Amino acid sequence: MIRIQNLTKDYGLVRAVNHVNFEINEGEILGFLGPNGAGKTTTLRMITCFLSPTSGSIEVENMNIKNKQLEIKRLIGYLPEHNPLYVDMTVYDYLKFIADIRKIPNFGHRIKEVIKQCGLNGVVHKSINTLSKGYKQRVGFAQAILHDPKILILDEPTSGLDPNQIVEIRELIKELGKKKTLIISSHILQEVQAVCDRIVIINEGKIVADGSTEELQSAFNNKTKLKLELIANKDEITAIVDNIKEIALLSISPLREKTFSVEIEFDSTNDKRAEIFNFIKSKEWTLLEMYRENVSLEAVFRNLTIEGGKR
Amino acid sequence: MNLAITITKKEIKSYFSSPSAYIVLVIFLLLSGWFFASPLFINNQANLRTLFGIIPLLYLFFIPAITMGLISREKNNGTMELLATLPIKNSQIIMGKFWASIILIGVGLLLTLIHFITIMMLGTNIDFGAIFCGYIGLLFMGAVYSSIGIFASSITSNQIVSLIISFFIIFFFFIIRFFLFFVPDFMVGIFQFISIDYHFSNISRGVIDTRNIIYFVSLIVLFLKLAQISLENRNWK
Numbered sequence A: 001m002i003r004i005q006n007l008t009k010d011y012g013l014v015r016a017v018n019h020v021n022f023e024i025n026e027g028e029i030l031g032f033l034g035p036n037g038a039g040k041t042t043t044l045r046m047i048t049c050f051l052s053p054t055s056g057s058i059e060v061e062n063m064n065i066k067n068k069q070l071e072i073k074r075l076i077g078y079l080p081e082h083n084p085l086y087v088d089m090t091v092y093d094y095l096k097f098i099a100d101i102r103k104i105p106n107f108g109h110r111i112k113e114v115i116k117q118c119g120l121n122g123v124v125h126k127s128i129n130t131l132s133k134g135y136k137q138r139v140g141f142a143q144a145i146l147h148d149p150k151i152l153i154l155d156e157p158t159s160g161l162d163p164n165q166i167v168e169i170r171e172l173i174k175e176l177g178k179k180k181t182l183i184i185s186s187h188i189l190q191e192v193q194a195v196c197d198r199i200v201i202i203n204e205g206k207i208v209a210d211g212s213t214e215e216l217q218s219a220f221n222n223k224t225k226l227k228l229e230l231i232a233n234k235d236e237i238t239a240i241v242d243n244i245k246e247i248a249l250l251s252i253s254p255l256r257e258k259t260f261s262v263e264i265e266f267d268s269t270n271d272k273r274a275e276i277f278n279f280i281k282s283k284e285w286t287l288l289e290m291y292r293e294n295v296s297l298e299a300v301f302r303n304l305t306i307e308g309g310k311r
Numbered sequence B: 001m002n003l004a005i006t007i008t009k010k011e012i013k014s015y016f017s018s019p020s021a022y023i024v025l026v027i028f029l030l031l032s033g034w035f036f037a038s039p040l041f042i043n044n045q046a047n048l049r050t051l052f053g054i055i056p057l058l059y060l061f062f063i064p065a066i067t068m069g070l071i072s073r074e075k076n077n078g079t080m081e082l083l084a085t086l087p088i089k090n091s092q093i094i095m096g097k098f099w100a101s102i103i104l105i106g107v108g109l110l111l112t113l114i115h116f117i118t119i120m121m122l123g124t125n126i127d128f129g130a131i132f133c134g135y136i137g138l139l140f141m142g143a144v145y146s147s148i149g150i151f152a153s154s155i156t157s158n159q160i161v162s163l164i165i166s167f168f169i170i171f172f173f174f175i176i177r178f179f180l181f182f183v184p185d186f187m188v189g190i191f192q193f194i195s196i197d198y199h200f201s202n203i204s205r206g207v208i209d210t211r212n213i214i215y216f217v218s219l220i221v222l223f224l225k226l227a228q229i230s231l232e233n234r235n236w237k
Helices: A040-047 A069-075 A090-103 A106-118 A133-145 A163-177 A189-195 A211-219 A237-242 A273-282 A297-309 B003-017 B019-037 B049-066 B068-077 B079-084 B089-110 B113-122 B129-152 B159-179 B185-194 B196-204 B212-234
Strands: A002-011 A014-024 A028-035 A053-058 A077-080 A150-153 A181-186 A198-202 A205-210 A223-231 A248-256 A259-267 A286-293
Touching: A002 A040, A002 A181, A014 A040, A014 A205, A028 A040, A028 A189, A028 A273, A040 A053, A040 A181, A090 A133, A090 B003, A106 A133, A106 B212, A133 A150, A133 A163, A163 A181, A163 A189, A181 A189, A198 A211, A198 A297, A198 B196, A205 A211, A223 A273, A237 A248, A237 A273, A248 A273, A259 B003, A273 A286, B003 B019, B003 B089, B019 B049, B019 B089, B019 B113, B049 B129, B049 B159, B049 B196, B068 B079, B068 B089, B068 B129, B079 B212, B089 B113, B089 B129, B089 B212, B129 B159, B129 B196, B129 B212, B159 B185, B159 B196, B185 B196, B196 B212
Parallel strands: A028 A181, A028 A198, A077 A150, A150 A181
Antiparallel strands: A002 A014, A002 A053, A198 A205, A223 A259, A223 A286, A248 A259
16 A cells, blocks of 8 residues: 655755665554654655655555655545644634645535544634643544545654543544554554554664564564562572473562562473473462563564664 | 635634734834825825835835745644645645735725725825726735745744845845946846836836736746745755
8 A cells, every 4th residue: 555665865964764665555553663763753754745755765555756746645644743733723613624625525524523533522613722732632633534534644643642641542543443544653662562453663764673563572572581479498499490491590589588579581482381380389389479571562672772772 | 616715715814813914904004094194285186106105115014024924834833744745736835825915915905095085085186097006006016025925934934034034035126226326327227127116116107017017927926936946845854
């Protein structure tokens, strides 16, 4: 649906986007992840025809951005970073203005629909500058989906919102994602993890990873970390390593008297939990807690982006 | 509906939803009224020549003030990104904003018709043709200045910078007639042709000549085109 090839963008001497290649298929929800200043916004601005690439090409439904800008703009709904709005207009006037420019037939009906979908009922005739940030963001959403676009591009849609609003916006994104191709840029990992099918990580203008959440996790983290809390003799705990093969004891730290927190690591492909439990049973220790630490995308992200950043 | 008209409607609404347009219009009327009325009985002539003499000077401040924000404000607020990613051509954005400023200038000129009514009631033998042509000339002059203002607004995201740039470009076209005495003979023709006042005074005498119209229209097209080019070269951002 969207094909990006060798995309490069220079700002003077600074190369913001450096030979980026990726494709987005129809119906996909793509998370576009990277630290601040990695080139996310620049890439999205080129897809939406706001900036022109220095070199490389972008095709949207086989139309090149070089000569089919108006057609591409019609297909895309875009919520820019920082959500710019005409703040002196009322919500209705604003949506009406967008509807006029997009030449939406039967706009009255459509505006009502979108207002309902984005939960803007109570504020339709209020001036936008009197609205809270969460409501402003919804107005931005309403603007982006007003023409029922095939492709929806959201640049940091939840930045600066409070946790409740973030949850609401995520629900909205999930709802929209059922029918559309979606690109969401973010530097917040949980957000991307929560809603996206596929993740592209960009750092310093280059793509450093591309795959589904699970793929990225398994590709970059092949160890599982297990945390135990047990009542046992401290001296005997180390015996666990001697008795079970292929595990590593990371740490033992006392919590209370005779109660210890133990960290154990093993290969993800080789689950040792049963063996560990059986060993503890055989020793007649008391197991208070055992849990697998979730290998988060955060670790992947840090691995990929910090190395480059510390160069 | 043409998209330029949608932009025009939006700009007109935004002009009249804030006090700035009213303030500028009131000052414009106060000053033009003062300069028109004070010598009226001394001259004892039923024409609008003093008015047509002072409005070009007022334009020098009035038009940069109403055009300075047209594009620079959009750049500053980030709404330019919104507008530029909507399916609308840059030329339509520029034209829409141009018409909005023309309408505001038109409103200003329309309000000065009160002076016309005054002399109609006071005087006899009024040269309606000359007055009509004078207003046409003022409208054209305003359109030229607007296109300059829009160009200045398109090259910066700072309204004050835009105001200063448009003021100086307009000032150049305004002041050039005063240099006619200092330039060598062979250049007088060129300077005279560049001077906006020369073309305006031709029209306000009651003669609408194609040469004058071509001058106005080509300046308008030139500056609007430059504004469009500057919008298209967004790469600086």
